[in-house]
Structure formats: structure tokens, C-alpha cells
Amino acid sequence: MLASKRVPYLKPLPTVERQAETNIRTELGTFRFYGFVDQEGREHMAVVKGDVRGADVLCRLHSECMTSEVFHSRRCECGPQLDLALKRIERAGRGVVVYLRQEGRGIGLINKLKAYALQNEGVDTLDANLALGFPGDLRRYDVAADMLRDLGVESVVLMSNNPDKQEQLKKFGIPVARRVPHVTGVNEDNREYMRTKSSRMGHIYPLALD
Numbered sequence: 001m002l003a004s005k006r007v008p009y010l011k012p013l014p015t016v017e018r019q020a021e022t023n024i025r026t027e028l029g030t031f032r033f034y035g036f037v038d039q040e041g042r043e044h045m046a047v048v049k050g051d052v053r054g055a056d057v058l059c060r061l062h063s064e065c066m067t068s069e070v071f072h073s074r075r076c077e078c079g080p081q082l083d084l085a086l087k088r089i090e091r092a093g094r095g096v097v098v099y100l101r102q103e104g105r106g107i108g109l110i111n112k113l114k115a116y117a118l119q120n121e122g123v124d125t126l127d128a129n130l131a132l133g134f135p136g137d138l139r140r141y142d143v144a145a146d147m148l149r150d151l152g153v154e155s156v157v158l159m160s161n162n163p164d165k166q167e168q169l170k171k172f173g174i175p176v177a178r179r180v181p182h183v184t185g186v187n188e189d190n191r192e193y194m195r196t197k198s199s200r201m202g203h204i205y206p207l208a209l210d
Helices: 078-092 109-120 125-131 142-150 163-171 191-201
Strands: 016-026 029-038 043-049 057-063 095-100 156-159 176-180
Touching: 016 142, 029 078, 029 142, 043 078, 043 142, 057 078, 057 142, 078 095, 078 156, 095 142, 109 125, 125 191, 142 163, 156 163, 163 176
Parallel strands: 057 095, 057 156, 156 176
Antiparallel strands: 016 029, 029 043, 043 095
8 A cells, every 4th residue: 555645844935025124213213124025026114123033022014004104194093003103112122013015905095095085075984995996905914924924023912903913914824912902193084984994894992983
């Protein structure tokens, strides 16, 4: 009787390649910036404080939001959330912000502006994406998981209000020790947007939005 042939385990190829790193002093602290390029040619960054090799690293997965981060739009809370994440890892002395180039929940800047135009007509943030022919959220986090692995991160304490990020990190092999709320930047212009994320997209906000 022939012995069964064992098929070797093939580790998936990384989705990103680290291509640059340097220290940068910012208004929120001095961090080490790592530049990565994914298989589609998009550039991403990891902003690191301290030695993040090992377990229970304070971490935020943050997707690019030019309208909020650069132009200070009040329509969402992305800019304040990015600043808060950098402040938190600076205070902790150890942590990483994974900055992903997936504007507008993955639909891109131009389509995001089209979605905003629909929102100005009374359509909520989820239905605006659907009306343009996109899913509610196109973001992916396999790239983030590979960036964390490259940095030596074994598990994270995730700063997020979005349980989907937690589940996706686990799916791609990064354990989440726990998720901690990350709420800031709430105002009258984005309160309805946040209500929609809570009621229709599963985000968890430990505060009253009414």
C-alpha cells in the first residue's frame, strides 16, 4: 500500500514590501515612519513609537481621509481620530498606527466626493456608497496584518469602534488581545453619520449620539 504523500504547508506571500524608514519629529511626538508598497503599487505607512516587537501592542488601523486630515472637514471624525491615536501611542511609549491608503472606505477620493454630494441631498453615508454601485465598505486589512508582522508585532490592543477591524485582523493572523474605544471629534455635522455607522454598520460608540 502506497503511503499518502504529504503536501507541504505553503506560507502565503506577503502582500507588502517595506521600502523605507526614518525618524520624524511631529507636533505630537517623534515617531519612526516605515514606508510599505503593496502588490497593487499603493504606498502605506506604519507610524511607530518604541519597540513594537512582541505582544499586546497598542495599535490603530487608520484609513486615509484627505478631507478630514488635510482640509479639516467636520463631516467625519477621521482627522481627530488619527491625532488621538498618535497621542495615545506617544503617552504609552509603545505602539503603532497603520496608515492605509484606502480613501472613502475604499472607493477613492473622487467617488467619495460624489458620495458626499448625495449626502448633501439627504442620503446617508451607507446608501450613498450603495447608490454609486459600491459595497458599504471596501476596505481590506490583509495588508495591515502583513505590515504588523513585518514589524514583529505578535498581538495588538486595538484602538477602534469598528468590530470588523478586529475580526479581519484575527482572520489574517494577528491576534487582538482586546479592543478599546476610540471616540473623538463628535460634532453636529457628523452626528448623523456616526448614528448610521452605529445602527447600520455595526460600529460601537460608548456615548449617546441622540
